[in-house]
Amino acid sequence: MTITRVEVTPKQGEGMRDVRGDVVRRQLMSDHNIKVEEVRSINGFLINSELEKTEIAERVNDLFSDPIIENTLTDTLFLSSTEHFPNTPAAAITIGFKPGVTDNPGSAAYDGFKTIFPHHEHRNVASISTYHTYVFFGLPDGVSTEWLASTLHNNLIQRAVTADAAACSNGEWPAIDYPEKPPQTLTPPQRMDLEIPDEELISLSESGLLALNLEEMQTIQSHYRDETVRQERTAVGIIPDAPTDVELECLAQTWSEHCKHKIFASKIHHIDTETGEDTIIDSIFKTHIMKPTHDLQKEVDWLLSVFHDNSGVIAWNEDWSVCMKAETHNSPSALDPYGGAMTGIVGVNRDILGTGLGARPIANTDVFCFGPPDWEGELPDNLFHPSRVFRGVHAGVRVGGNESGIPTVNGAIVFDDRYIGKPLVYCGTIGIMPRKLPDGRESHIKTPTAGDIVYMVGGRVGYDGIHGATFSSLELTEESPSSAVQIGDPITQKKMVDMVLEARDAGLISCITDNGAGGLSSSIGEMATYTDGCEIDLAKVPLKQAGLSAWEILVSESQERMTISVKPEDCAAFDAMAQLHEVEATPVATFTNTGMFHVKYGEDTVAYLSIDFLHDGVPQLQLESEWRTPTPELFTPEAIPLSEQAGHSPLLLRMLARPNIASKESWVRQYDHEVIAQTVVKPFVGVERDGPGDAGVIAPIHGDPHGLVISCGIAPRYSDLDAGAMAAASIDEAVRNAVCAGINVDKMAGLDNFCWPDSIESVKTPDGKFKLAQLVRANRELERVCRAYKLPCVSGKDSMKNDYGTGEKKISIPPTLLYSVFGDQPDVRFTATSDFKNAGEKVYLVGISKEELGASEIAFMLRDSGEATGIGGQVPLLPNPEINITTYRALSTAIQAGLIRTAHDCSEGGIAVAAAEMCIGGRLGAGIDIDGTGDASVWSRLWGESLGRFLVGVQPEDEADFIEWMAGHPITMLGTVTDSENLTVSDGYDVLIDVDTAAMVEAWQHTLDMTGGVA
Amino acid sequence: MAAPKVAVLFGFGINCDHETAAVFNLVGGDAERVHVNNFILGNRSLDDFEILAVPGGFSFGDHLGSGRLLGNRMRFALREQLHAFVAAGKPIIGICNGFQVLVKTGLLPGPNAQTPLPDFVQRASLTLNDSGRYEDRWVTLEFDANSPCIWTKGIQRIDCPVRHGEGKFVMPSTTDFDALAANNQLTARYVDPSKPIGQGMTDKPLPFPLSPNGSMRNIAGICDATGLVFGLMPHPEAVYAKWLHPDHTRKSAPGPPTSDVLGEWEGEGLQIFRNAVEYVLGNR
Structure with missing residues (x-):
């Protein structure tokens, strides 16, 4: 293989601009008040192929550069060309990706490479890596090259190569090399001995990022002491008396706070020091969210599906139903704001695609909570400045939403000092689906049967995204792992969405769900509850790089994947559709009715867990809650x-x-809020289109003015006095915003997204009882207000560990409920x-x-x-x-x-x-x-x-x-x-x-x- | 008379295919979303269609330049089919990313008035907005009344949104522009809405955000020498109805007073699509 370097830079001249360079120059001015005379940019490609350099050089204008606006050089650095760069720069900085990090321009370039070299026998083994070089002229004194580089990249996922003024004068240019992935060594499944003292169980959980507590570890320990279990295991040829690493990882993912919502499901002993109340609450979720919604479901005919699917579904009219889901991506966004936020938005899009038999995402919402963008105080180690988090998160959801062709119709941005410790990145999506499919099935009901073939569709599995679910169930520390960070690939996902919706309409899908937290272990594991069993072969799973171990394949959260089941007789049609759309679709499992979650790697059984134990084995947490009213100094x-x-x-x-x-206009205007030609009330309104919009209104069926309203409410400030009042205010604000757009208040539904600091009392969290009491009060108010408004909570989510650091330096976010409302607007001509x-x-x-x-x-x-x-x-x-x-x-x-x-x-x-x-x-x-x-x-x-x-x-x-x-x-x-x-x-x-x-x-x-x- | 069959391309990150198909159907077309690969692999033939639309989106993520990779696939795989389509007198429209694709395949602006049929040589480009930002904002357009463009006949001015990061139209030299101008191919321009209707068009660059991207000569869209192939960055399909216009709650959304499809609510953008459908029906 040969590595050929191709560089491209904008032409200079009348009317031509180096816009990428200008953007860097403007941001240095805007964020740091540093005035640089000029910044020029170079895009680079490192092509790893068996083609001769001359063959590539002949075709650069067909692919890598646009001859009308760009100059290009093959195998030479532009910086060394006095023709193109006659003046000596003050600094030059090249930013490339670290090995194994998603490089979307590189993948696109590779796709184009195959188009222009269609007959080359080696084209399929090529790969392309991209980089950017920024060249600075007229840099003020005292601005170091290292500091400049630090503003331009995130060293968790990117590399920087720099040349300072001295190096530039000597012609020592930054030449970044091809990011070769280190070889992965496949480790066979390990026996995880749990017959160890309790302290070692805890340290095993901590060192392995399992995020399981002692009782949970002990529950697993005792499971493997069960004689029946041991006999069944012996029969299938797996270690009988201890879990494999595959099983332990799978249990940790499935039982994570992220997936099982253990705090909302816990038994809480609640004391109110003011009223003297002393009660037990058996699951906040069941008591205050599920029960009221189920009660309401008996009164109305439009609540089609609540809680159990990837999003809640309501009937919108005779022909169409709509659904909505909101998620948070806080921890990944803290580590890599761009990638974290992008995977947040494209991830929640997949929740919609994975609802029922597949809904089409038609609108996004984004709500962010950041530290003050002009923060001048101290920043804890390993945290980005709030302005940088803001820029990165915004860019991530902008790219994720815009490239997916989904309009961002509503949102909010909230600032508070405490969000410096953990930004909140809420991403929501609304979907639409026909009530009935052409084959007569109701689209909101999944119809898998034992014997159906389970496909993994979309992206491949890689080392990225391992431990996302368990990681988000831990507080952020300086050692937080980079593998928990990913960059989304909206185009791979868009191709998949196009294909899946065609497959749905052709009646080829019997069951579908998203691969998010917990990867295949969660997606196939959850779907297997419908038929009561599955058999997976991990050796069939297509990988980004060879050498991943079985447990890594099972739990990796690599993006852009759906898990879809297809009847054996429909597989040929499904395969053909995938091929047309250039979407990878691989059968990796079969649904069974054996009652077992059976995982093989080739012939070997590597995990064998009963569906019951996997999904219902986690013991209920017992927690303490104690309310005392905060007494901050009065505002007079x-x-x-x-x-x-x-x-x-x-x-x-x-x-x-x-x-x-x-006004957030300069940010919001960068989201496409009008694609699909349905957005009636836009984020900014008025004669200059710059006044605030209260709610998004869309008319999604072209030619028909029947509308949908999407709104939100968020009021974290009130938590400083009473988190109950905070919750009531959030719900009321969301409803009021929707009323301003003319929502039908008798046909609206809500989503509760709780972001809380750790509320389990411990050494790390001495005020856990109070924080839990805040959660209790918030949920009680949620129930009271939603019952009064007849507002069902059809889908929700919680993120319960939003803290940074420990002890004196601990920063906990203010308890924050985002409440989203979506509902019917009878006629958008009247709003x-x-x-x-x-x-x-x-x-x-x-x-x-x-x-x-x-x-x-x-x-x-x-x-x-x-x-x-x-x-x-x-x-x-x-x-x-x-x-x-x-x-x-x-x-x-x-x-x-x-x-x-x-x-x-x-x-x-x-x-x-x-x-x-x-x-x-x-x-x-x-x-x-x-x-x-x-x-x-x-x-x-x-x-x-x-x-x-x-x-x-x-x-x-x-x-x-x-x-x-x-x-x-x-x-x-x-x-x-x-x-x-x-x-x-x-x-x-x-x-x-x-x-x-x-x-x-x-x-x-x-x-x-x-x-x-x-x- | 049978409704003209319209192929609306989709796949690989095209994302305005649903609404583009819908607006053709509203004005009497028979639009079908067809995956690009169905033409490339020969499952379907462009010959079976009378209008081709390349909608907006982010084909291949716009990496390596907007529209470039999809443009390449079409330039290499659909060359003969596209040439035959234009030679047969059938209209093509590219909107936003579709315009970028048509420019990068060389279909726009095309060779010259003497030999107007496609030669697939790229002569212009659409590059990053001067602002460096992708933006969604409403602009006002005026159309050259003398343009050969069959899509814009009889339309003077419309409001519609732009939604792009790479919409700055550039050509290597002023003589290139002069040649297009002489043939009235600079069909659509960004204008200052405070100017009287019909007097907005100017070659002098308008300030941001009147011109959202710094386009040379305020160009928003151009046609080829035949007038059949038209591309523009703004989205006329996004204002097919007045309820999509930002002024509709102010009761001042512009548009025709009545229409056969949307009553008093037809938006200004729909006429572009009706023009093409009527052109096809009139030339059968």
Whole structure:
């Protein structure tokens, strides 16, 4: 084999730009305030093939470079060419991948390579690796090459080769070499002796990244002492009295917190020190989530499938059902923000594809929680700066979503210091499927039978992604393994999605699920419960590199794979379809009804576990929970001096600039939110298309205005006072956002995604009882509000170890519930957006403002600045949700009736911020009077975040009808939209705020625009 | 009369195939999504279709340049079929990634007015936006009324979204542009919506974001010398209905007052597809 180097660089000249170089230059300016004169870029390819270098050189313009815009050199570094690089640079940095890391451009180049050398006999053994070189000119003093390189790569997955100024003057250029994978040695299955003392059981679990506790290890130990088990094992020729490494790994994956949700399933002894309550809760999940949803399922006919599948399915109309799932990818995103987030979004897409007999992903949602992007404080070891996490995560979901052709229609970005320790990366996907397939089967029901052939479809299995499920069940440390990090390959997945949906419609699929956490062990293991058994041959599994051991093949979480079962008579058609789509599909197992999870490697049995033990053998955790109300210092705004002249005006501009409130447009605009030609309400709305959208609205069937609403709510600040209030606020916000778009409140469903810090009391977590009590309270509020709103939780997920470090340096995230809502919108021609539409529009408050400033955004802002001493006080509560929902129904139907085209949720920053955002969206002014909105203080009525409130705009000619429509519901006339281009808010005769709309636009848009412009 | 058969390519990361097929069907076409490999492997023949659409997407992830790898597959494997298609007078449209594919196969802009049929030589390119960012934002387009393009007949101005990271249209020299301009092949341009309708087109580069990508001469789309092959970066299919226009809750979404398919709700983008269907029906 020969390695041929091909380099490509943009042509210089009139109208031509080196855009990749410009992006690096702008980001150095934007993130670090470093001004570099010029950055140029070179793309490199290292082609490992049996072709002569001259053969490749003749065809470079057919593949590697675009002759209109690029120059290319074969086997020579551009940097050594004085023709192309006449000036000596100040630094040159080359970034390439580490061996074995997914190199998508390299794979694409290889595909193209086969197209241009179609008849070459050696084409199939070639492989191509890619790199980028950045060349810096006019670098300020004191900027070291090493530091520059560190900003350009993540050494967990990439390599950097550098040349500083001295090396550049000497012509010592960075020449990166081909990343040869180290050979893997296949280890035969090992006997794992569990007849050892308890301490050794614990250390075996820890050193092996098994994340199993002592009781679980002992449960496994005793399983292998069972005589019947030993006899059965002897009969199939596997070690009788101890697990193999394959079995132990398989059990660890299947029993992981990630897969089994052991805390939500635990038996909790709960004490409330305030009320004296002392009770046992047997599974939060069954009690507070499953039971209410199942109760509701008896009342409605549209809840088709809840909890047991990869996502929850509701009937949307006669012909179509829709489903939704949201996941988190927090730990991988902390280690490699780009790859971690990308695998998050493409992973949850597969949950949709793996729902029923296969649903088509049609919309994504992304919600992120980060540390402050302008953080100047200390950073713990091994953690990236929040701005870097932000950029990387954003890029990952952008590439993952855009390349998959799935619009990102809704999301949020939340900031808090504590997310520095662990960013939260929530990725959600909505899917659609025909209620009935052409062959008459209902699409939401899987139909496997014993004897069906089980295929692995899509990507191959590699060393990447080993231990993802167990790793995410541990806290992040400096030693966290790089194999838990992967980069997604959206195109491989897109080909697979196209093929799977064709196979579904052709009736070829009897069962399908995603390969995510736990890999084949989970996917085949879970599907095997339908027929009560399976037999897998790991030797048949196609590998990225030879030499993987049996346990690695079984648990690897390599991406882009589905597990699909096909009837033996349909296999030929399935194979042909895979071939047409150039998708790898390999039969690796058969469903049986033996009751056993039987894994072979060729002829040898390497795992033999009963389905019952595998799935139901994990012992229930017994946990302690104790609630005491936090008592942070009170927020006392009355003591804050206000300018005589300007009143609250400066506060409004500062609030609009708060990262939690500021516009995220420059980030969100980089997501494709309109592919599929269905997005009716886009993430940004209004006359300049830059006002905030409350919820996504789509009309997925072309030509038909029947719609779907997708929204979310998240309020982690409130956990500082009461995680129960936090949960209620999140749900209420999600529903209110959906109401603003005209959702049918009688046909909506929700997803609960809990991200919590470790809540099991231990040396590492001395406050575990309190954190668990927070979880109990959150779930109790979830049940109470969802029952009142008749809002079923159809699918949820929890991530329970969101901490960094230990002891003094431990950082735990604030308990965070993301609540997502999706539901029916009867006719998208009648919906509303937040922007004021025209002068003369009447502004109404729907809902009641109360004395609830505790943990409000204004309290946090003034505490952070030192103007206030605390954030404590009354947190917003939802005392009568059954009344709220009637108001929501009235407002939503008013929108559906065409009475209201302007509606905005009132949350962070209260009425002041909501009104400001509506002026921004319409580029209009408004005169608003908050007198008459209740008995609360001025601060509460202006900035308070009481739940259940909206601001709406009503055209004068519709005002009388609107008042009649809302009879019996709390509405207050606040004022009128004006073309004066300023917002005034008064309290009777007292003017509180008077700010130009242009100033509000500037304040709101500036903070998070980290693009560095276009110059 | 039988509805014109439209082949809408899909596979390998094309992802606007569903909506592109849907808009042809709305205006009387008979659209079918056909996997690229079905043409390459000979399972299906382009001869059986009267219109070809190459939709938007991220074919092969746009690695090695947008549209390049799919363009290569078509250039090497479908050369004769594509040549025969254009020679038979059948329309082709490429939208976004499809436009990039048509440019990289050399179908656009094509040779010249004297010998207009495809020679599969790449003469232009679509490269990274000056901003360096992929963006989804709405733009305003105007069309050259004198263009031979059969797709844009009678359309003056439309609003629609762009969704790309590589939409900057470039050619090696100004004479190349002048030649295309002389033949009215610079069909679609980004314009400043505040200019009166019909007066927006200019060669002078417009600032971001009026021109979202820094395209030379504000070019959003071009046609070949026959007027049959048309490519554009923006997405007219994404505004087939007024409810997809950002101004629809402001009751000011532009578009025809009535239509036979969507009543008062037809969006501005649909006419492009109707033009091709009517062209085929008129030339049978």
